[in-house]
Amino acid sequence: MIRLLGVLMALWLGLQALPARAATSCSLTSPTLSFGTVSNGLVDTITTFNINCSTGAVALLANARVTFCVGLPAGTGGTTITPSRTFANSFGDRLNYQIYSDAARTSVFGSGSASSPAWAMYQMQYPVPVLGGSGSGTVTLYGRYPASQLLSAGTFTSTLAATFQYAYNEPILGTPPYPANCTVGSPTVTGNSGLITATMSVIANATVNPSCGTYVTEPMNFGSSTGTVLANIDRTAVFSLTCVNRSAFQIGLDNGSNADGAGNRRMRVGSTGATVPYELYQNAARTLRWGNVLNSSTVPGTGNGSAQSLTIYGRVAPTSAATTSPGVYTDTVTVTITY
Missing domain, CATH: 2.60.40 (Immunoglobulin-like)
Incomplete structure (x- = not known):
């Protein structure tokens, strides 16, 4: 024990x-x-x-x-x-x-x-x-x-x-x-x-990220005029784009390839011929010039995921006989999309 x-x-x-x-x-x-x-x-x-x-x-x-x-x-x-x-x-x-x-x-x-x-x-x-x-x-x-x-x-x-x-x-x-x-x-x-x-x-x-694409542009055709332009010729064109929903964008138009020294738009016959002045506007009344300065002369918008169309309003103002010559007047305007 x-x-x-x-x-x-x-x-x-x-x-x-x-x-x-x-x-x-x-x-x-x-x-x-x-x-x-x-x-x-x-x-x-x-x-x-x-x-x-x-x-x-x-x-x-x-x-x-x-x-x-x-x-x-x-x-x-x-x-x-x-x-x-x-x-x-x-x-x-x-x-x-x-x-x-x-x-x-x-x-x-x-x-x-x-x-x-x-x-x-x-x-x-x-x-x-x-x-x-x-x-x-x-x-x-x-x-x-x-x-x-x-x-x-x-x-x-x-x-x-x-x-x-x-x-x-x-x-x-x-x-x-x-x-x-x-x-x-x-x-x-x-x-x-x-x-x-x-x-x-x-x-x-x-x-x-905001994004835009699928751009579609159409020419603005001011038609034909015999001799001097005596009254405003107003035409429109449509620019279409598709942006991601909620993408804020601004559309700018430059002064074209024939602008004068002051930046005024011009259509020209050929590469060196006579010119005819014209303008592009944001509104139907043609009081707001459509330019290329952000937050000033550009047109803003917001994407919705579908194609959206913006109307460009053009005008050829009356011209004098001294500045009007026969021919086909053209210009190329570059569209800038900022988003």
Whole structure:
């Protein structure tokens, strides 16, 4: 009996000398998923964030195992996860995008364990010696911006208040099994286990630059006149363009290829022949000259994503017989689009 008591006392004292167990703690960074400047083509991008876990001292050499899940909601840019998430600009215009958990971009990142699509689950193991240990891992978000969208100019963003949930098994000795999922609420092995929920933010963004294209111009034909021009000859021409929605633009017209020293427009016979003065205007009353000075003589507009037409109002004023010669009078005016 005395010999057995001595063995029990030694074992009790030995356990008291071992360090106490401590809970596992995990944290993660908040990434930005940036698509950069987008237009009508498909854009794929990725971002990563780091998972860092630490476990305090356990009794003996051991391995901690963590199962963690990341859930991404629809975000502030829209209300749906599938078929597409959306981000929005300051006007409330929206563009589609999606976040996947795999490089093939087939598994959509969901928001939780019971939702469809579900959140993404990962596992991590790291050694925990007598003085404690830590481990880290990287999670990749795979983003896709689909092609052929109706564009609007602006910066598009969406903030996703993601859920980060993890369960861990922290043994005294050896390597435990991984927690079966991120929602276990009680220990799954003999030892220390836990369930923690935290939050993080994912910011998705893209930029659509103002842009204009698909220009169509038509000639302004003042017709024919016999001899001296005795009265105003008024004609119009239409200039058409297509600009990305909300693209602010200004249309300028230069003074043509035959302008005089004061910048007055002229039509000329051939390259060196006689000239006839004319003017181009912004309005039907022909009181606002259409020029090329930004914010002054140019015509402003805002794109709507469809073809838009602007009318150019022209006038040939009466001329004297001394300055009018037979022939075909022409001029070339350059249109400048600033956006």
